[in-house]
Amino acid sequence: MAKIRGSIVVDAERCKGCEVCMVSCPTGTIAMAKEVNGKGYYYAYPANQELCIGCANCAMVCPDGVITVYKTKI
Amino acid sequence: MIEATGIKEIIKPENLVYRKTDIMTDNILSYCPGCGHGTAHRILAEIIDELGLQSETIGVSPVGCSVLLYNYLDVDIQEAAHGRAPAVATAIKRLLPDKFVFTYQGDGDLAAIGTAETIHACNRGENILIIFINNGIYGMTGGQMAPTTLEGMKSSTSPYGRDIKSMGNPLKMTDIVATLAGTYYVTRQSVHTPANVKKTKKAIRKAVQYQKLDKGTCFIEIVSNCPSGWKMTPTQSNKWMEETMFPFYPLGDLKVPEE
Ligand SMILES: Cc1ncc(C[n+]2csc(CCOP(=O)(O)OP(=O)(O)O)c2C)c(N)n1
Ligand code: SF4
Ligand code: SF4
Ligand code: SF4
Numbered sequence: 128m129a130k131i132r133g134s135i136v137v138d139a140e141r142c143k144g145c146e147v148c149m150v151s152c153p154t155g156t157i158a159m160a161k162e163v164n165g166k167g168y169y170y171a172y173p174a175n176q177e178l179c180i181g182c183a184n185c186a187m188v189c190p191d192g193v194i195t196v197y198k199t200k201i
Numbered sequence: 202m203i204e205a206t207g208i209k210e211i212i213k214p215e216n217l218v219y220r221k222t223d224i225m226t227d228n229i230l231s232y233c234p235g236c237g238h239g240t241a242h243r244i245l246a247e248i249i250d251e252l253g254l255q256s257e258t259i260g261v262s263p264v265g266c267s268v269l270l271y272n273y274l275d276v277d278i279q280e281a282a283h284g285r286a287p288a289v290a291t292a293i294k295r296l297l298p299d300k301f302v303f304t305y306q307g308d309g310d311l312a313a314i315g316t317a318e319t320i321h322a323c324n325r326g327e328n329i330l331i332i333f334i335n336n337g338i339y340g341m342t343g344g345q346m347a348p349t350t351l352e353g354m355k356s357s358t359s360p361y362g363r364d365i366k367s368m369g370n371p372l373k374m375t376d377i378v379a380t381l382a383g384t385y386y387v388t389r390q391s392v393h394t395p396a397n398v399k400k401t402k403k404a405i406r407k408a409v410q411y412q413k414l415d416k417g418t419c420f421i422e423i424v425s426n427c428p429s430g431w432k433m434t435p436t437q438s439n440k441w442m443e444e445t446m447f448p449f450y451p452l453g454d455l456k457v458p459e460e
Contacts, residue, residue, distance in 0.1 A: 162203065
């Protein structure tokens with residue numbers, strides 16, 4: 128059976144580290160980096176990228192619109 | 202820097218499911234981390250994009266944190282004096298009836314200094330959309346008490362919590378305008394979860410359609426957070442909003458057209 132696989136791209140320099148995406152992700156794909164971006168924020172990144180299903184929940188709630196989402200069937 | 206890009210094989214144009222609409226400019230939003238203003242702007246921009254309204258839209262921005270709306274939405278925006286957005290929008294819509302005209306206002310702007318303009322525009326049934334961001338506080342000026350501040354809620358001017366006897370009752374502006382004959386569609390939504398984002402988008406889409414049909418005032422309240430003014434982290438503020446704001450400002454439609 129085909130499996131839905133997703134992937135996100137976070138514009139890390141524009142991320143404000145609010146964590147709203149992380150708590151909205153149903154699969155636990157997103158974590159916050161242990162280092163900061165140029166603005167001093169601990170930015171979000173797809174820590175467990177193999178778990179992503181491309182549902183776009185994270186992108187829908189990101190106040191700064193910095194997440195892009197891709198999805199495919201494998 | 203840690204790679205913030207996922208799996209290369211999946212990241213291809215044909216697999217794209219979501220990216221920021223171009224109606225949102227590339228300017229960095231001036232809002233604090235996790236502030237609902239950004240999400241509210243973005244979904245409004247997405248509707249304008251989806252319905253192809255970029256050149257037909259005129260927004261009116263408030264005084265408050267979202268005063269720089271024109272920096273973020275790539276549509277025509279007119280700044281109004283504090284609280285006067287519904288009056289300015291009235292003039293714009295009457296002169297240019299084919300445009301999609303909206304106001305975007307905080308609770309200090311709409312429910313304090315602009316109370317008269319709000320009520321009278323709604324009562325006259327001006328054919329505009331009013332978007333009301335209610336975070337229960339004056340965010341921009343440092344978190345002072347607003348008419349919408351809840352009983353017991355702390356703010357910089359009610360440090361021990363709002364005391365009803367000395368500070369008055371919180372004002373449910375959306376309930377008031379729903380009683381006025383001029384309003385056609387009145388709803389209260391939020392933008393803090395994916396499900397709520399979808400509902401709010403649906404509400405804005407409806408309001409655009411009703412304005413095309415010349416139905417009167419549409420009023421969408423978005424109960425939102427102010428992590429800085431509330432002195433909470435963004436995720437804490439969203440939880441607090443659900444637990445404390447929603448019981449007093451319940452989400453849902455207050456006035457729906459008879460189909
Ligand atoms: C005539 C006038 N009175 C007062 C102010 C100060 N002031 C600026 S923004 C604001 C309130 C903003 O609160 P709100 O509308 O809730 O928007 P938020 O910043 O929370 O998004 C006030 C009182 C002003 N700029 N002009
Ligand atoms: S697209 Fe869905 S699964 Fe993937 S990171 Fe975003 S919320 Fe999580
Ligand atoms: S929601 Fe957006 S701004 Fe907030 S942490 Fe996630 S990517 Fe960064
Ligand atoms: S002060 Fe409050 S309303 Fe203003 S940008 Fe910051 S969090 Fe948002």
